[in-house]
Amino acid sequence: MDYSLDELMIATMAKNLTGEVLVSSVTAFGALAALVAQKTHAPELAVLATPESGMEVTPLPTLTLGQFLTDVQRGIPLTMEEIFDAIFCDLFRIWINPAQIDQFGNVNISAIGPWEKPKVALVGSRGIPEDTSHLSQIFYYVLHHNPRSVVAKVDFRSGAGNGPERDQYLGPWGAPTLLVTDLGVFNFTGPQGSMAVQSLHPGITLDDVQAKTGFVLEMPEGDIAVTPQPTLEELDIIRRADPLEVRKLELLSGEQAAEKFVTIYERERQALHVAWPARSRF
């Protein structure tokens, strides 16, 4: 069966979403994972069109049209209060894409180097502290698993992993559950809640993963599971829902990415109008 890495990762992410909870669509990967889950094993999921609104909408990954999707599909608009109340009540799920994740599942989107004088100032912790202090499941994905992204210790903890501060202040709420990367699937069942290999993607070896990880990984005993390949149904859902292939953008770089970006930006309004012809609001 022909599938690409983005599709394998999205199908893997989808398998972990369950229940009657809001699922945020921050990235194409997150939106598609939510949609696949909802259309297969988790019909009760409330998938959002944007990071913060548009309930009961079928996501269409785009660069700029998330809110327009809510409008053309007459989705249910939510307020930020509703979003954070859902987070605090553990009725919210999100696939977070951090710049760094460490062996105890701390994550960083704030700064590379010291926060006070960063080598690279990133974006700021956004809502990750809220997620990592309240949700019973916390999901991360990393597209380029390497010693700079999967590190021994993050430069700044935007999100709380496992460790003494968690034990003292938070308990299990907001603890890391899973990490999906381009190499495999990892959980946090190692000693002191450290990262452990759950499965490796087809064709990937433990040596490959260890060579690209910034610390010594907890190795599983016995045979290592292989990440299940996406099913035809999952592939069909992903491809139909993302005709512009916005999901590919996250894995591309340089000129290829720039070209794809321009094409998507030019065509995304047309794709929206084909899928949902405009209706007058008056």
Place this chain on the structure above:
Amino acid sequence: MSKLLSAQAMVDQIPDGASVTIGGSSLSRKPMALVRALARSGRKNLTLIVNVGGPEVDLLIGLGVVSKVIYAFVGFEVLGLAPHFRAARQTQQVEFEEWTEYTVMAGLDAAIKRVPFLPTRAGLGTDVLHVNRSFRTIEDPFSSQTLVAVPAIHPDFALLHVNYADDRGNGVILGDGHIDVLCAKAARTTFMSCERVLNGEELQKFGRDVQVLRIHTQGVTEIAWGAHPTGCAPEYRADLKHLEEYIAATGDAARWNAYKDNMVWAEHNQYLDRVGGREHLVSRLHV
């Protein structure tokens, strides 16, 4: 009584050193025309308070008029990092205080509720608690639980851009609301631009979409395309081409000066001509 004011009359009321909270979110519904008017006013030492900031924070930092930023996030989303924000963070030219999305909301909410702080679990176990000097941890008086005390944020001004408003200051928001309503309630003075001014009767047809109430508003102005280059759903999307040009211009002093001359030191109508004119904007950005 009509609260219609020109953008100029609004920014004339904002003094040096004022704290200004700005609605919208990254590339969505930022009051960019008001922000450019504020930039032209020559005000300095502003404190900016944003939940999810984007081009508005970056532009004002790039013009050297900001002394402090309270933020949960500043970035250009699909276009990557905010160039002036990043440079100012790395060279420590501006004071930065990293908050989180809910704590910015809680700080504004504490101001609205006239309490000195609101408690939350958000931030525990993270380094935000260590670098944000405004936060304290407190012990719950009923149990021994440790919580974060988020201090009230009292902005002097709020700047918003909404879809429609009436001349008394009721505002309709049709896309995501972000935290605009909290900004309007918490600020001492709220100025709002809108795509179109409607009469009260027309406005009230929008029912629950009338999110900003006139009791919180001190000034209204009609500025079509007032969020450009950010988007204003469901009418127009973000102008990523313009934002790419902006990012490219920040890399070089001569180009940045040219950008400022063309795009900031221009009245709004001139600005619209310089970004291609209204017809061109409609064809590229209307959805």
